Amino acid sequence: MKDKPRKEIDLILRGGTVLTMDPDMQVLENQVIAIQDGRIIDICAPEEANYRATKVLNTSDCIVMPGLINTHTHLPMTFFRGLADDLPLQKWLNGYIWPLEAKLLNREVISQAALHGACEMIKNGITQIHDMYFDMPAVAKSCSQAGLRALIGEAVLDLRGNSEEVRATLGNKVLELRQRFADDPLLDFNLAPHSIYGCSEKTLKKCAEVAEKHGILLHMHISETQNEVDDCLKEHGVKPVFYLQKVGILALPALYAHGVWTDAEEIALMAKNPASIAICSDSNLKLASGILPLAEYLKQGVNLSFATDGVASNNNLDLLAEMDLTAKLHKAVNSDPAFLPAAETLKIATVGGARALGVSEKRGSLEIGKDADICVLDLNALECQPVYNPYSHVIYSLGSRHVRDVVINGEVVLENQVLTRVDEDGIIEAAQAWKSHILKELDLL
Numbered sequence: 001m002k003d004k005p006r007k008e009i010d011l012i013l014r015g016g017t018v019l020t021m022d023p024d025m026q027v028l029e030n031q032v033i034a035i036q037d038g039r040i041i042d043i044c045a046p047e048e049a050n051y052r053a054t055k056v057l058n059t060s061d062c063i064v065m066p067g068l069i070n071t072h073t074h075l076p077m078t079f080f081r082g083l084a085d086d087l088p089l090q091k092w093l094n095g096y097i098w099p100l101e102a103k104l105l106n107r108e109v110i111s112q113a114a115l116h117g118a119c120e121m122i123k124n125g126i127t128q129i130h131d132m133y134f135d136m137p138a139v140a141k142s143c144s145q146a147g148l149r150a151l152i153g154e155a156v157l158d159l160r161g162n163s164e165e166v167r168a169t170l171g172n173k174v175l176e177l178r179q180r181f182a183d184d185p186l187l188d189f190n191l192a193p194h195s196i197y198g199c200s201e202k203t204l205k206k207c208a209e210v211a212e213k214h215g216i217l218l219h220m221h222i223s224e225t226q227n228e229v230d231d232c233l234k235e236h237g238v239k240p241v242f243y244l245q246k247v248g249i250l251a252l253p254a255l256y257a258h259g260v261w262t263d264a265e266e267i268a269l270m271a272k273n274p275a276s277i278a279i280c281s282d283s284n285l286k287l288a289s290g291i292l293p294l295a296e297y298l299k300q301g302v303n304l305s306f307a308t309d310g311v312a313s314n315n316n317l318d319l320l321a322e323m324d325l326t327a328k329l330h331k332a333v334n335s336d337p338a339f340l341p342a343a344e345t346l347k348i349a350t351v352g353g354a355r356a357l358g359v360s361e362k363r364g365s366l367e368i369g370k371d372a373d374i375c376v377l378d379l380n381a382l383e384c385q386p387v388y389n390p391y392s393h394v395i396y397s398l399g400s401r402h403v404r405d406v407v408i409n410g411e412v413v414l415e416n417q418v419l420t421r422v423d424e425d426g427i428i429e430a431a432q433a434w435k436s437h438i439l440k441e442l443d444l445l
């Protein structure tokens with residue numbers, strides 16, 4: 001009897017331990033993941049895999065899991081890493097970051113810093129980011145060049161002046177860029193009103209109006225510091241989440257970064273609305289902003305995700321480290337070692353991230369029909385053996401140095417720890433060159 005002809009496909013991942021993160025949290029051993037046209041078309045035992053692939057990755061001795069989703073980033077801040085540390089948020093923003101951005105930012109620096117950041121994300125096992133910054137087309141092109149999936153929002157900030165002008169055209173760029181980059185499956189665009197303190201009431205209302213009209217996800221900082229809550233009470237007479245309700249934002253799908261100083265009443269209100277939180281523990285600890293009430297968010301059922309925030313306040317783009325830190329921090333805060341178990345923590349970084357960005361149907365788990373966004377962690381090292389529980393390994397034992405391969409939209413963009421689309425040495429050289437330029441500008445401040 002003649003064998004059935006093998007189906008020609010793009011990519012196969014063969015072997016290892018697959019953490020599907022599907023609704024049943026299936027963990028599969030020694031499977032084949034078949035990928036065609038950017039999607040997972042099959043997950044099956046090797047003897048059932050009737051495929052001939054252009055490329056095959058041997059993932060035995062590896063953990064294969066969905067790519068991590070980083071739901072709050074400022075990608076082009078990469079060149080500000082370590083520039084102004086050990087300062088409180090407002091001093092850090094007003095004394096360094098914002099004046100420096102006002103002097104320095106142009107398309108060239110944004111493009112190069114964003115490319116650097118995009119490559120760093122990939123090397124950390126991150127397959128999608130949700131960015132908030134300026135010059136969306138430059139950030140988009142850099143992400144696309146590295147092969148990173150990105151939902152890119154242009155920061156809306158009244159304190160940069162021209163607020164009337166900005167308000168009149170809010171959302172136009174998002175719609176234009178969605179059209180311009182419609183052929184690029186890696187890119188999408190949205191609106192990012194910076195914060196309650198960075199935007200006027202008029203601007204926030206206009207953002208809500210535009211987002212509702214065009215079905216655009218909103219991206220915003222909220223209740224990062226106690227100061228922000230005090231100012232909101234003083235200026236608007238209500239707590240921040242109630243203020244979001246007042247300006248019409250809360251009823252719309254939105255991702256809120258930080259949410260450190262929200263109280264139980266605000267969290268209950270969030271839970272009744274399509275709101276997600278980006279947990280940014282590292283940034284919150286470094287800026288001494290505080291520790292978010294994670295147990296209360298979980299209790300009330302608010303969707304949670306993980307984020308690094310910008311590299312200038314972290315100072316890395318490492319979500320594996322973020323998960324480890326957050327899980328341990330909140331075990332201690334809650335005096336409960338059983339709080340936030342490893343599998344739940346990883347679920348927040350994958351399933352929760354996809355839900356936060358409104359892409360649950362396409363991403364967040366390894367299932368047939370979903371986008372092939374995959375992270376492969378190498379277990380071939382002293383510190384990785386033995387393995388009793390792969391979730392425990394991902395959260396507590398492994399780090400970004402164990403990220404071996406990354407697949408985004410069906411393409412291997414990191415193979416054996418080497419970026420396949422970009423020359424990493426060139427990126428390192430560019431960062432070093434920009435440092436001297438930035439230091440000169442800093443002297444002139």
Ligand SMILES: [Zn+2]
Binds near residue numbers: 072073309
């Ligand atoms: Zn931020």
